[in-house]
Amino acid sequence: MTQQWRQRFSDLVAGNHSLTGDPVDAGARLIVWDPDGTEVFRAALARHHRVEDEDEPEQVLWIRPLVGGEDNGGGYLFNLNATRRRSLTCARGTLVDDGVEIDLTSGQRARIEPADGPELEQLIHWDDFTNRLTPDEDAELKRLDADSWHGRYA
Secondary structure, eight states: OHHHHHHHHHHHHHTTTOTTSOGGGOOEEEEEEOTTSOEEEEEEEOSOOEEESTTSSSEEEEEOEEOOOEEOSSSEEOOTTTSOOEEEEEEEEEEETTEEEEEETTSOEEEEEEOOHHHHHHHHHHHHHHTTSOHHHHHHHHHOOOSSOOSTTO
């Protein structure tokens, strides 16, 4: 079962659930709730992730929530120190409806589901922004192995 929710998670983040077959038309959002059911976070997710501790009961998912960003007149820009990697330490994941729910070791609950509305719009801005990155910059972002960014867009 672990493999099924992880595969669905990967497909959502990559946009592999698009009705048109084009991943640019789809993507994922993250919603996090406190134990009392209060929503505490919501954001689109960049199209990459990394899994740590794959063979352990508690797995760490590295993701990049898309926060901030603004149109500077010449296109949408993100500060890559603000839009940095985050981790979700998963105690258990399950398939639900069209998404994945994850029980976090913090006691919170997270849901990764298809993005729509403002989150899908934010993801489209991110795609346009990352098209301006050099191949080296893009590869560095996708590795999800640094907590800060040095260089352009910092």
